[in-house]
Amino acid sequence: MAKAKFEVPELQEYPEVPKIEPGTMAHLETFKAKPEFQEALGFPGELVDNWQEQAIEAMGDMLGKYRSLKVYMDSCVKCGACTDKCHYYLGTKDPKNMPVARQDLMRKVYRRYFTLAGKFFPKLVGATDFTQEVLDDWYNYFHQCSQCRRCSVFCPYGIDTAEISMAAREIMDRIGVGDKYSNEIIGKVYRIGNNLGLPGPALEDTLEGLEEDVFDETGVEVKYPMDVKGADILLVTPSADFFAEPHVDGLIGYGKVFHEAGVSWTVSSKASEAANFGMFIGSYENMRKVSLRIREAALELGVKRIIFGECGHAWRVAYAFLNTLAGPFDFLDKNYPVPQHILEFTLDEIEKGTLNIDKSLNDDMVLTFHDSCNVARATRMGDKPGGQFDIPRAVIKAVCNNYVDMPEDTIREATFCCGGGGGLLTDDLMELRVKGAKPRMEALKSVTEEYGVTHMAAICAICKSQFTKVIPYYGFEMDQIVSVHQLVSNALILTGQNSEGEEDESEEDAA
Amino acid sequence: MPIEVDGKTFETDEEGYLVNLNDWVPGVAEMMAKEDDLELTDDHWDIINFLREYYEEYQIAPAVRVLTKAVGKRLGKEKGNSKYLYGLFPYGPGKQACRYAGLPKPTGCV
Numbered sequence: 001m002a003k004a005k006f007e008v009p010e011l012q013e014y015p016e017v018p019k020i021e022p023g024t025m026a027h028l029e030t031f032k033a034k035p036e037f038q039e040a041l042g043f044p045g046e047l048v049d050n051w052q053e054q055a056i057e058a059m060g061d062m063l064g065k066y067r068s069l070k071v072y073m074d075s076c077v078k079c080g081a082c083t084d085k086c087h088y089y090l091g092t093k094d095p096k097n098m099p100v101a102r103q104d105l106m107r108k109v110y111r112r113y114f115t116l117a118g119k120f121f122p123k124l125v126g127a128t129d130f131t132q133e134v135l136d137d138w139y140n141y142f143h144q145c146s147q148c149r150r151c152s153v154f155c156p157y158g159i160d161t162a163e164i165s166m167a168a169r170e171i172m173d174r175i176g177v178g179d180k181y182s183n184e185i186i187g188k189v190y191r192i193g194n195n196l197g198l199p200g201p202a203l204e205d206t207l208e209g210l211e212e213d214v215f216d217e218t219g220v221e222v223k224y225p226m227d228v229k230g231a232d233i234l235l236v237t238p239s240a241d242f243f244a245e246p247h248v249d250g251l252i253g254y255g256k257v258f259h260e261a262g263v264s265w266t267v268s269s270k271a272s273e274a275a276n277f278g279m280f281i282g283s284y285e286n287m288r289k290v291s292l293r294i295r296e297a298a299l300e301l302g303v304k305r306i307i308f309g310e311c312g313h314a315w316r317v318a319y320a321f322l323n324t325l326a327g328p329f330d331f332l333d334k335n336y337p338v339p340q341h342i343l344e345f346t347l348d349e350i351e352k353g354t355l356n357i358d359k360s361l362n363d364d365m366v367l368t369f370h371d372s373c374n375v376a377r378a379t380r381m382g383d384k385p386g387g388q389f390d391i392p393r394a395v396i397k398a399v400c401n402n403y404v405d406m407p408e409d410t411i412r413e414a415t416f417c418c419g420g421g422g423g424l425l426t427d428d429l430m431e432l433r434v435k436g437a438k439p440r441m442e443a444l445k446s447v448t449e450e451y452g453v454t455h456m457a458a459i460c461a462i463c464k465s466q467f468t469k470v471i472p473y474y475g476f477e478m479d480q481i482v483s484v485h486q487l488v489s490n491a492l493i494l495t496g497q498n499s500e501g502e503e504d505e506s507e508e509d510a511a
Numbered sequence: 512m513p514i515e516v517d518g519k520t521f522e523t524d525e526e527g528y529l530v531n532l533n534d535w536v537p538g539v540a541e542m543m544a545k546e547d548d549l550e551l552t553d554d555h556w557d558i559i560n561f562l563r564e565y566y567e568e569y570q571i572a573p574a575v576r577v578l579t580k581a582v583g584k585r586l587g588k589e590k591g592n593s594k595y596l597y598g599l600f601p602y603g604p605g606k607q608a609c610r611y612a613g614l615p616k617p618t619g620c621v
Contacts, residue, residue, distance in 0.1 A: 031525050180525075185618050195619030202569035209577055240620040243574040244605070245593055247620075275620060311620075425620060427526065427606070461620035469603075478597075 006431040008473045009091055009438045011445050017084040021093040029136075030143045030429050033178040040187040041286055044176035051175040052130050056113050058174045059106075062167050063114065068160070069167050073110045075157045076100060082151040082161075087416050088144055091435030096141050099151035099161045105138055106164055135177070142168040143179055144432055146424055147280065148373035148417035162422070166282030169423075173281055181426035182277045189290055194239035194273035200226075203272055206242050210252060219498040222259045224251075227301065228266035233258070234298050235267050236274045236318075236339075237309025238461035247464055250310050250483025254342055256492050257485070260356075261349045265307075271297035274314035275461070279321075280423035291317065291325040304333040307340045310483060312372035312421065312460030315341060319379040341381050343391050343459065346488060350398045356493045359401050365455045366402040367487070368447050369393055370440065370467070371415035372460035386412075392459055392484055399491040404451040410443040418458075420466030434470050441474045457484045516542050528609075528616050535563075535613030543611050547602075551611075555599055557586060562612040572609050572617050 035045025048054055063070045082099035084090065089097040096102065104126070111118030111127035118127030128134060147162035172178065188197045198206075207224040214222045225231065235258075241251040258265045271293045278287030298306055306329075308318050318339045323329065329338045337344065349355050369392060381387040389412045397403050410416050419436030447453040458464050458481060467481045512527070513520045516538035522530040527543065529535060540559055544551045551559075561581055565573040573581070575593060583591020596604035605617050 181618075188618060196571065196617055196621065197615075197619075198571050199569065202571045205569065206574045206577055209574075209580065213576070213580070238620050243617065243619075244621040245575050248574065248576050273619075465621050479593075 004434065004473060006434070009435055011438065011442050011474060013446075015090070015439060015442050018090065018093040020095040022095055025088075025092045025094040025097060025144060025432065026140065028144065028429065028432055029140050030424075030426060031180040032139075033180045033183040037180065037183040037187050038173070038176060038178050040190065041173070041178070041183055041283070043173045043178060043183075047176045051135075051177075055130055055135075055171050055175050056109075058171045059110065059167075060114065062170065063110075066163070066167065068163060072103065072159045072164055073107050073114075076103060076107065076159055077157070079156060081154050081156060082159075085151045085154050086145075087148075087150070087419060087439045088146070088432065088436045091419070091438040092144075092432070096137070097144055099155075099159075102141055102145055103159065103161055103164050105134070105141060106168055109134060135172075138168055138172060139177060142172070143424065143429070145422060146373070146417045146419065146436070147422035149377045150373065150414065150416065153377065153413055163282075165422070166279070168282075169280070170282035173283065178281065179423065182281050182423040186277050186281070186286055186290065189273055189275075189277075189293070193270055193293070195275050195277070196239040196243055196273075198239055198242060198272065200269040203242060203267075203269055207267070210248070210255070214252060214255070218494050220259070220494040220496050222255050222494065224255050225266045227269050228264070229301050231264045231266035231301060231303055233263055233265035233305045233307050234271070234294075234301060234303040235265055235307050235309060235342075236271055236294055236314070237267065237342075238275050238311040238314065239273045240461035240465060241309055242272075244461075244465060246468070246479070246481055246483045246486055247310075247461055249486035249489060251485070253483065253485030253487075253489030253492070254309060256489050256494060257342075257346050257349060257355065260492065260494060261345075261354055266301060266303070268297035268301060270300070274308055274311040274318070276314060276317040277423055279313055279317055287317065287321070288325045291322055294322070295326040295329070298329075299331065305336050305340060306332065306338065307342055307345055309342050310459040310461065310485060312374040312462060316374040316378040341391075342485065343395055344381050346485070347382075347391050347395050347398075350395065356495070357399055357491045358493055359399055359491055361491045362400040362487055363402070365400065365482075365487075366404065366451065366453045367396055367400050367482075368404050368406050368444065368453045368456050369396055369411075369484075370406075370418065370456050370458045370463055371411050372458065372463050373415060373417045373421055375459060376413055376415045389413075392457075395484060396457055396487060399487050404447050404453055406443040406447050410439065416440045416443065418460075418463040418466040419470060421460075421462050425462050425466055430469075433466060434473050437466070437470045437474070440467075441471065441476075444471075444476070445474070455480050455482050457482050457487060459484050514539065514542050514546075526610075526616060529613045532613050532615065539613060540611040547607070549600075554586075555608075555611075558582065558596065558599060558604065558608050559612045561585075562608055562614055566612070566614050572605060572614050575605065578604060
């Protein structure tokens, strides 16, 4: 772990709401996108001359298009219910990271230009001109929101700060001020097919490597196919699954499950990415363009089903928006959900009894589960309410003997963000990421001490990368984070698999 | 913030990655390591050289598993894991080692 250049918060036994310390995060400005990154997304390369005029016009456009945004601007009664709900406020003590204060950054501009009172008596209603100073605050603090929507659960009016921060980013993009992390990545998706910039041949080489590894470990030829025309299932998964740990251990698990289920599947080099950062920057156009790759790949390959791998916000885009963005998907098999989550698929197979599971192979671990914000608060799995909470837990419990939940007010719909979601998973925001992880770290610490939890499982590429990176700051080890399908992979005994042998153990070590 | 090696200036981006990958010379890695208070040993160079070879073939840094497997094969099984790599490059093999090797930064959810 690298040495911290900032103060790492101390974990407390019981979470405390900190006393405010104004301005603690005012210095944190994420790198801005270069002109080439902006232009690739259809935005001006740099701040336009009449930016104020254009920003107000863009805001008007969005208020007209998104009725919700106008309702959110109008309906806050300053009750304060949200103030202590944001992990970034709890970790940084900066009052501008209170959800209401973040919303007010836009609300005060909205009032100035779009309400009668604000036009004539701005001071009376807290309305301000859209000045450079306000724009700078927008840039810094709308890039300190991970769009996790925890605050909206506690808001009596259901005001969704995520939607406000998405709109703010879109307005800034339209005047030429975008953030490097998200916008460079979206450009890579257009150019190369995925966030990482992993070209087809590298992807193929990586997948072949996985086939070798699984064969060496099990003696079974599990395939990890790419661009196979006529396969039944197109797997769309975050490119981090090909690249990083513990993500890749999850990908190995998906392949083993498909193999045992006896279905044909493939990944696509064209849609080799589940993530859709178009959502983070609130850009409908970019979100649509990224989504259309999946449709094109599905049509070209002639698949019957689309299944998404472990990726949080991708599942939100897939579950909630894919049909409107890139549908209709009338060419897919209607007997299956369109699209389907890999956890739904795996639980079905477990319930059908197609998988030979030996739970004791995970006995070296005591697990807990981190609900990813977008999955928890914006989607569902299965056909029952709460399926997005119950299905991941059902899968973990089907493959592990030791499972404990973290405290109730930190899981399910009240889950805390990992601290790196919403397009903030960049090194230049490390201070925010570490501090924002504090509430989750406190919850993890409590079950570690009380129940001997050793590992935390996640179902989102961002969560996995974020935790792996930040938990060492809090005294944990990076390999305490695991993929849910890594646990499935550990416990799944393939048909014809070498019995006993040291190879079985090397996989446990990897966990 | 450009870096200077043997009187020659190398342009880097805001995160310290080399802008022109073709400019790279071993001195760049030495200089970057020095700025991080890290002394490059043969073990570090094994990794840096592998990254450069892989990049030349595939135009991307190797996946962690590809890297650990290659290291395991070349240097022995006990070294074929992330812990060994993080021991060498505390900021992470993907990012710190790639930067020293003159490769672009891996982006995305990693």
